[in-house]
Amino acid sequence: MHAPVTLSALGRSCARLRRPVLGAWLVLTLAGSVLGGQVFDRLAPTAGLRPDAESQLADRRIEQLSPEGPVVVAVVSGRDVYDPALVADVTAVTAGIRAMDGVAGVDDLYSAPGGRIGADNRSSLIRVELARGLPDDRRERVEDAVAAALHRIDAPEVLVGGEKLAERAFADQAVADAALGESVAFAVLLILLVLILGGFVAGAVPLAAALATVSVTLLGLVGLTALTAVSEFTVNVVTLLGIGLAVDYALLMIARFREERDADPEAPVAELLARTTATAGRTVLISGLAVGAAMAGLLAFAEPLLGAMALGGALVVLLATAAGLTAVPALIAVAHRRIRPARAPRPGLLARLAVLAEARPAPVALAVTAGLLVLSLPFVAGVNLENSDARALPASAEARQVQERVQRDFSAGQADPIVVVVDADPDRDFLDALNRLDGVLRVEARPDIPAGSAVLDVTPEGETAGRTSRDVVRAIRATDPPFRVLVGGAAAELVDYRDSVAGRFPLALLVILLSTAVLLFVLTGSVVVPVKALAMNALTLLATLGVLVVVFQWGVSASGAIDVTTPVLLFVFVFGLSMDYEVFLLARIREERSVRAGLAKSGPVVTAAALCIGVVFLGFLLGDLTAVKEIGFGMAVALLLDVTVVRGLLLPAVMKLLGDWNWWAPPRLRRLHERWFTPGTARVPVGKLTHRAPQL
Structure with missing residues (x-):
């Protein structure tokens, strides 16, 4: 040699x-x-899945049917949610956030339908949607401004998080x-x-x-x-x-x-x-x-x-x-x-x-x-x-605390829904078939989806990434309806x-x-x-x-x-x-x-x-x-x-x-x-x- x-x-x-x-x-x-x-x-979050994975196709289809910008979530807790002073403070803060450039909308307990109260009856959820398509540096500045405003709410504890903040x-x-x-x-x-x-x-x-x-x-x-x-x-x-x-x-x-x-x-x-x-x-x-x-x-x-x-x-x-x-x-x-x-x-x-x-x-x-x-x-x-999700962060991280609090107090500890995207108006037989699957707790259709399509949230038993959730994903994909069905969500991504x-x-x-x-x-x-x-x-x-x-x-x-x-x-x-x-x-x-x-x-x-x-x-x-x-x-x-x-x-x-x-x-x-x-x-x-x- x-x-x-x-x-x-x-x-x-x-x-x-x-x-x-x-x-x-x-x-x-x-x-x-x-x-x-x-x-x-120049670092950027790297997708864990290739673009042609079914769960990724489902995410992109949902974005087409119901476009939504990045979301900032806040949990306000430690006081009676109907305390007049707290109501006035939250209302004033959220009004200021709505007026910010780059904010698409704000949902809270007092000024939007469907407001959410925590299981302890002493916490509420605020959801801020940012405008779609913001450049990363602009989006981060808006997120920081929203987070700073939310932290000014006069409550014993205000936790602010969301997917982008967790990233x-x-x-x-x-x-x-x-x-x-x-x-x-x-x-x-x-x-x-x-x-x-x-x-x-x-x-x-x-x-x-x-x-x-x-x-x-x-x-x-x-x-x-x-x-x-x-x-x-x-x-x-x-x-x-x-x-x-x-x-x-x-x-x-x-x-x-x-x-x-x-x-x-x-x-x-x-x-x-x-x-x-x-x-x-x-x-x-x-x-x-x-x-x-x-x-x-x-x-x-x-x-x-x-x-x-x-x-x-x-x-x-x-x-x-x-x-x-x-x-x-x-x-x-x-x-x-x-x-x-x-x-x-x-x-x-x-x-x-x-x-x-x-x-x-x-x-x-x-x-x-x-x-x-x-x-x-x-x-x-x-x-x-x-x-990995926000739970991979240290216990002191605010983004992790928000996720754990939302899961515990606002989702009753239930798994995240499996998202089923249907390129048709689903018939009763298909909905009944989903409801009858082993491990399914309930099936809910999302509102405001254009005619001819549907987005269904299928909540499984157990944990988001548990065996039951994964089995439900596979069972839904094994159905053979006469229309195109894509299955997404956290459990589907893991599968x-x-x-x-x-x-x-x-x-x-x-x-x-x-x-x-x-x-x-x-x-x-x-x-x-x-x-x-x-x-x-x-x-x-x-x-x-x-x-x-x-x-x-x-x-x-x-x-x-x-x-x-x-x-x-x-x-x-x-x-x-x-x-x-x-x-x-x-x-x-x-x-x-x-x-x-x-x-x-x-x-x-x-x-x-x-x-x-x-x-x-x-x-x-x-x-x-x-x-x-x-x-x-x-x-x-x-x-x-x-x-x-x-x-x-x-x-x-x-x-x-x-x-x-x-x-x-x-x-x-x-x-x-x-x-x-x-x-x-x-x-x-x-x-x-x-x-x-x-x-x-």
């Missing part, structure tokens, strides 16, 4: 041209720091969470890296690579906003992923540079970096391709949110890999005299676990597999997936999303499995290793999702559910990062021709990398958005499981059991690998790997 030669030349060039290389990265980093911040002004609160919270998470992650990472690498300068190298990766990623996301909507959630996840990957790759490069220098102290630094990049750089390249392939798997899903995440993820992986192969060698060339030699080798955690696993491989493999399957049971048997993800999951899985299997074959020359690695990754993912259900669905989550996007994102991230560490370990196992020796050499790097990236993802937990916390917690759990029980116990146990079969490949593929992908200086005949003791 020509790649090691090319990578060797790249490392040598980065060392000799260290100043131009670092100058180029500095220019890009400064450009990202100055211009990348524009991405936060803004979510965006503001996401930006604040990202700033907090990243700042804490950088500070803690610096301390960890200084301790791990034994000096401030050495510890600053991975952090500099991470800073460059994140800055340039923000610049790239600015360009991405011209192609598609990018949400705050995407920025949060993508930037923190970039920090973790950049630190991982820098740690691997520094560790290998130390080894090369210890083995040949008199060699020029350019030659040491050439050797480093030819070996560790190859691992970084294959790892980056594997993680990038996992990000590409998100493109198989048609939903805009996942599409934006896929593009942003591919961008950050590309930049982290580029930084690891160019910026890090150049930084090492500048600071190599300040990078201390590695401490005296001693058995690391993975090496000690490997000794235990190889001593009793069958019991260890069975016990670890059974334990991971047990952890997965809560997800397999009882996961409840829902779309559409789940069906879309389930339908496209095999394609996404195929993309990830094929790409990672090919990359692992290139690395190892085996067709058994990729299958084994993918199976272990699946166990890690399922166990992680099971723990997530226990903590967030059964524990801290206010909705008793997991965000519907979380399992998809964790599927991609867990597969990607697990493959990251798989490549780190297998590359060294292949090079050392020994499982335990490979784990002894690469184990400390993998453990340190996992610790650092775990700190990054735990930064997600410092924020207040539930969906972001789920991702951070899930990734931290996955890393813990993957780097201890999976890579430390299950991997060596299974490899011990399989022996030379680990490296089996059909003769034709074996010859192909030896011709194109095996470096001449490090060729290892298939079937000749040994299990000699590690050099500790």
Whole structure:
């Protein structure tokens, strides 16, 4: 294979041209720091569903039949609703709101028919509709003016919210969470890296690579906003992923540079970096391709949110890999005299676990597999997936309090209606059929719909996103009336999303499995290793999702559910990062021709990398958005499981059991690998790997 030669030349060039290389990265980093911040002004809510989903078609049809602008909702409580002073105050305030430019109408208890009183008889609802078609900045100014006016009502409690206000609160919270998470992650990472690498300068190298990766990623996301909507959630996840990957790759490069220098102290630094990049750089390249392939798997899903995440993820992986192969060698060339030699080798955690696993491989493999399957049971048997709404905001958020109060006091705790759009005047038979469906409480027709069409609100039993609501959606869609029917509403959106993800999951899985299997074959020359690695990754993912259900669905989550996007994102991230560490370990196992020796050499790097990236993802937990916390917690759990029980116990146990079969490949593929992908200086005949003791 020509790649090691090319990578060797790249490392040598980065060392000799260290100043131009670092100058180029500095220019890009400064450009990202100055211009990348524009991405936060261009962020937009990203639709969770593709435009052709039935629930989205229903929403657009309703907008045609009964156009309505954005709505601001206020709950006024704490006083007798018919207190003359309160009546006069609310009437005066709402009159002023009606006169505002950009307000289409106001409904309240005293000046409009159908006013609503809360279940406690001491609260009322005010509903303000804004004009349709307002530009976002103009709409936000009108919303702020309306909210300020409503807050002037003289009542013990006035809560103001609405869909658009909730979206803004979510965006503001996401930006604040990202700033907090990243700042804490950088500070803690610096301390960890200084301790791990034994000096401030050495510890600053991975952090500099991470800073460059994140800055340039923000610049790239600015360009991405011209192609598609990018949400705050995407920025949060993508930037923190970039920090973790950049630190991982820098740690691997520094560790290998130390080894090369210890083995040949008199060699020029350019030659040491050439050797480093030819070996560790190859691992970084294959790892980056594997993680990038996992990000590409998100493109198989048609939903805009996942599409934006896929593009942003591919961008950050590309930049982290580029930084690891160019910026890090150049930084090492500048600071190599300040990078201390590695401490005296001693058995690391993975090496000690490997000794235990190889001593009793069958019991260890069975016990670890059974334990991971047990952890997965809560997800397999009882996961409840829902779309995030205002309940994902912190409990103190006003938009969330409004939604919870309206649901409790003004909707009697009932589910949101399923909206049925009929392109005809529905006959009695159709209405009776809807009323007779299991789980339906009532069916109400909306007034003021043009003749020849109808909009029906079907209220189901149970919760908005509960099983009954979803069953009712499917039952309505299964009816076969002689006219067009579209089913929308929150429950229908959840059904559409789940069906879309389930339908496209095999394609996404195929993309990830094929790409990672090919990359692992290139690395190892085996067709058994990729299958084994993918199976272990699946166990890690399922166990992680099971723990997530226990903590967030059964524990801290206010909705008793997991965000519907979380399992998809964790599927991609867990597969990607697990493959990251798989490549780190297998590359060294292949090079050392020994499982335990490979784990002894690469184990400390993998453990340190996992610790650092775990700190990054735990930064997600410092924020207040539930969906972001789920991702951070899930990734931290996955890393813990993957780097201890999976890579430390299950991997060596299974490899011990399989022996030379680990490296089996059909003769034709074996010859192909030896011709194109095996470096001449490090060729290892298939079937000749040994299990000699590690050099500790």
